[in-house]
Amino acid sequence: MTRLRILYNGVVIGILCALLAWQSTWLQMRISLGWLIPVVTVLVYCCYLFYGKHLQQNWAIFRFSETLIISAVSFLLLLAIYQWHPLSVVLGETVRELFNADWSLSVTAGSVFVLLIIWLLVLVLDSYRHPVPKLNQGDQITKLTLQSKISLGVTIGFIILLIAGYYFIPGYRHFIDTVSVMLAKLDIKALRNYIAGFGIWGPLISTFLMVFQSILAPLPAFVLTFANAYLYGWLFGAALSWFSAMLGALLCFYIARGIGRPFAEKIVTKKALAKMDGFFNEYGDYTIIVLRLLPFVSFDEVSYGAGFTDMKVGKFLIATGIGQLPATIVYSFVGGSLGGSKLMLFMALIAVILLVVVSLFVRKILQKRQAKKKTGVPNDQV
Amino acid sequence: MKKKQIFISVMTALLLVLGIGFSLSSNSQAATKSVAGLTTSKPIKYDKQKKEITILTTVNGTYLTQPTRHVIVNVDGSNGNKSLLKTEATPKAFYQDLKKVGAKAGNNLTAKSKAGSKIKGSSLAVYFLINGKRVKAEKAVQVNGKNVKNLDFKFGGNMTTNNKMKTGCVLCFDSCPVGIASGAKYGFQYGEHFTGKSSVLPKDGSQLAVVIKVK
Numbered sequence: 001m002t003r004l005r006i007l008y009n010g011v012v013i014g015i016l017c018a019l020l021a022w023q024s025t026w027l028q029m030r031i032s033l034g035w036l037i038p039v040v041t042v043l044v045y046c047c048y049l050f051y052g053k054h055l056q057q058n059w060a061i062f063r064f065s066e067t068l069i070i071s072a073v074s075f076l077l078l079l080a081i082y083q084w085h086p087l088s089v090v091l092g093e094t095v096r097e098l099f100n101a102d103w104s105l106s107v108t109a110g111s112v113f114v115l116l117i118i119w120l121l122v123l124v125l126d127s128y129r130h131p132v133p134k135l136n137q138g139d140q141i142t143k144l145t146l147q148s149k150i151s152l153g154v155t156i157g158f159i160i161l162l163i164a165g166y167y168f169i170p171g172y173r174h175f176i177d178t179v180s181v182m183l184a185k186l187d188i189k190a191l192r193n194y195i196a197g198f199g200i201w202g203p204l205i206s207t208f209l210m211v212f213q214s215i216l217a218p219l220p221a222f223v224l225t226f227a228n229a230y231l232y233g234w235l236f237g238a239a240l241s242w243f244s245a246m247l248g249a250l251l252c253f254y255i256a257r258g259i260g261r262p263f264a265e266k267i268v269t270k271k272a273l274a275k276m277d278g279f280f281n282e283y284g285d286y287t288i289i290v291l292r293l294l295p296f297v298s299f300d301e302v303s304y305g306a307g308f309t310d311m312k313v314g315k316f317l318i319a320t321g322i323g324q325l326p327a328t329i330v331y332s333f334v335g336g337s338l339g340g341s342k343l344m345l346f347m348a349l350i351a352v353i354l355l356v357v358v359s360l361f362v363r364k365i366l367q368k369r370q371a372k373k374k375t376g377v378p379n380d381q382v
Numbered sequence: 383m384k385k386k387q388i389f390i391s392v393m394t395a396l397l398l399v400l401g402i403g404f405s406l407s408s409n410s411q412a413a414t415k416s417v418a419g420l421t422t423s424k425p426i427k428y429d430k431q432k433k434e435i436t437i438l439t440t441v442n443g444t445y446l447t448q449p450t451r452h453v454i455v456n457v458d459g460s461n462g463n464k465s466l467l468k469t470e471a472t473p474k475a476f477y478q479d480l481k482k483v484g485a486k487a488g489n490n491l492t493a494k495s496k497a498g499s500k501i502k503g504s505s506l507a508v509y510f511l512i513n514g515k516r517v518k519a520e521k522a523v524q525v526n527g528k529n530v531k532n533l534d535f536k537f538g539g540n541m542t543t544n545n546k547m548k549t550g551c552v553l554c555f556d557s558c559p560v561g562i563a564s565g566a567k568y569g570f571q572y573g574e575h576f577t578g579k580s581s582v583l584p585k586d587g588s589q590l591a592v593v594i595k596v597k
Binding site: 022025026028029032085086089090092093097100102104105106 | 440442443444446447448449450451461463464573574586587
């Protein structure tokens, strides 16, 4: 079944490459892009055959959770570039051109989608029946091993693809430019209209935007949280923002973990990382919760920072989920009230102030508790 | 053994889905009929008196959403899947029929011509036969998302280059040293900026007769 999962990943990555290549009309007019699918599939499989035997466990990227992330990110990326109808047309043409057939575009694209969904369902069942054991030392790699070299290679490849795509794929560049300007200008209305323009796919696009802004740390996330609440009401908006922010945080965490400690030590020095470790050690498991509560601390920098420490993914997710909940609810409440009455706006403003005060208060308490732990001195004497 | 069985059943199920999908698709595409007196076995005809050539084509729905520079290409050519309309008619047959109805080839472009050079030759009007009515080709396409008034099609000739390149190019939107006929409005190497209008043209896989009239 591992082979089936690897082949699935190969096919999905191959489809992604082929459909991204469609953005270059020069390339599209000269070769049959469908051939990229089997070529990439064979390459991925060869990588598995070569590396798979050298690793302690299965290559992490081919576990089911990573498979699901690859599928979701590929689908969202392609949907953002093409939108639904052109996406199905281009997918259909890519496959039928590969077979030099006259099949209907919609039936071809539909069959491919059905096939991939069935395939994914089989992988879901398999992941429940035969879970892949976790890496023994995967979370605490301090020396450059084959595992960490591969992770570094994959991560750098992913980042290069993201950057190169900007220069070579006009649709992708347009999307990045449009969204960046809206987020940087804090233009909530423009962002709302942009997301609404995607119709029923709006929530998916919003999720993709949140993940995108997570990678680019300087862009603010709260604009998107406002826009979600403005569009879908505060409750569904908050749920959507919370879920997508979790995905974004997880991606940042994995980028940092992919770059890995040995390589990060060379770039940002051992001392800087030790300082960060000290900070995480000082606040313990509460670090992420406290940092998430504070509205003025960059959400994404915390995720990247956590990725460089030896924190477990599960703990990181739980802390992120709890920590970002109050801010998400308050911002959604503000966003939901933007089109409403003055009383609602006033209430939202009070909620923001309360959030800041409460978060500062919580930080203070935790600091005291930590100091007490260290020195054994009672609270009132600190 | 158990894993092997699961693997085989999954692959069988996947092949079954593909098979059903594609056979349904093939059936709908296979239903060919005579359009304007043309069939896939006899895809081109000419009328010397009216100075007209009619070609049977099939709509490629891809280029109702994506840009191309090719209007009609022979299915066996290397560009067979890159055009708005596919045809069984060969560039050679189209060239010979244009000669028979009295058109004169320009033969002024080569692959080394300067970018922006325009094709010469007898002027042609191109019509699509949609629901029994002639619709000017210009009404059925957009250039960079905008309507275009006159593509100014000319009989470029280019038979020698066409034979050599084996692209199958019959009719191109912009000035071309390979296509038998092409539009002089846009110069050589203008590129892939032409998209068919889904509101005017029939859907993907439909047969469509194209009339080319020597002016």
